Amino acid sequence: MNDELMNVRPMIEDDFAEAVIIMMHAFRGKMVMLKSWSDKKIIDLLFYLPTFDKNNLDGNYVFTYEEKVVGILNLKWDEQQKIKKPPKFNIFGAIKRFGIFKLLFTILSLTILETKVTKDEMLVDYIAIHPDFRGKGIGSKLLDFGENQARKNKEITKYSLMVIGQNIRAIKLYEKLGFNIVKTTKLFFLRIFSGIKVYHYMVKDLHK
Numbered sequence: 127m128n129d130e131l132m133n134v135r136p137m138i139e140d141d142f143a144e145a146v147i148i149m150m151h152a153f154r155g156k157m158v159m160l161k162s163w164s165d166k167k168i169i170d171l172l173f174y175l176p177t178f179d180k181n182n183l184d185g186n187y188v189f190t191y192e193e194k195v196v197g198i199l200n201l202k203w204d205e206q207q208k209i210k211k212p213p214k215f216n217i218f219g220a221i222k223r224f225g226i227f228k229l230l231f232t233i234l235s236l237t238i239l240e241t242k243v244t245k246d247e248m249l250v251d252y253i254a255i256h257p258d259f260r261g262k263g264i265g266s267k268l269l270d271f272g273e274n275q276a277r278k279n280k281e282i283t284k285y286s287l288m289v290i291g292q293n294i295r296a297i298k299l300y301e302k303l304g305f306n307i308v309k310t311t312k313l314f315f316l317r318i319f320s321g322i323k324v325y326h327y328m329v330k331d332l333h334k
């Protein structure tokens with residue numbers, strides 16, 4: 127890949143259609159319950175949730191190659207969370223469209239994986255690369271970008287992320303980049319529906 131054709135920039139509303147496809151691929155592999163769903167239905171669900179919210183784009187970045195969005199990164203930190211506007215969510219429309227059972231367990235799984243950030247922390251809320259562009263160094267570049275953003279804020283000393291136990295390749299990558307597992311949480315009831323058995327909280331100490 128030619129470095130000159132790569133760029134990382136803040137996400138804009140025009141990126142949503144490309145970004146949601148990348149998210150769909152990342153999501154599909156993780157939620158067993160949604161395996162039978164078509165790509166289109168998962169994309170619909172992600173729009174409904176809403177995964178990308180034009181009123182809360184602070185911390186959302188895209189990696190572009192030849193101006194096409196090939197990777198997405200969302201960073202979360204304390205100050206940003208304080209000024210976050212509540213997302214608009216049409217719960218009745220969503221139940222009608224996706225069924226209460228699957229919707230409930232998707233939201234529950236996402237809520238469990240949702241972490242509160244502390245004042246000294248920059249959290250990678252999500253990172254995903256288009257399947258055709260994985261293994262080419264883009265994920266590492268985006269994580270470096272996020273780390274640089276964290277280092278700009280003097281109060282932040284921890285760069286962190288959550289990753290599910292099954293995502294062995296991603297865990298290996300994060301360890302290579304300096305993250306360590308500091309906490310592992312086991313899921314019991316929810317694992318039947320989500321397929322997620324454990325998830326790890328990984329931290330990179332920015333003092334080092």
Ligand SMILES: CC(C)(COP(=O)(O)OP(=O)(O)OC[C@H]1O[C@@H](n2cnc3c(N)ncnc32)[C@H](O)[C@@H]1OP(=O)(O)O)[C@@H](O)C(=O)NCCC(=O)NCCS
Binds near residue numbers: 254262263265288
């Ligand atoms: C995990 C992910 C973000 C890594 O991005 P990437 O651009 O593929 O990563 P890089 O090219 O910088 O690094 C490649 C390393 O990642 C690992 N990796 C993890 N998942 C991979 C995948 N699906 N395909 C290729 N490599 C992957 C490889 O083992 C590789 O290690 P190596 O260099 O020692 O061989 C990306 O693979 C992805 O989007 N996966 C699906 C979504 C996801 O799991 N997101 C993370 C949730 S915490």
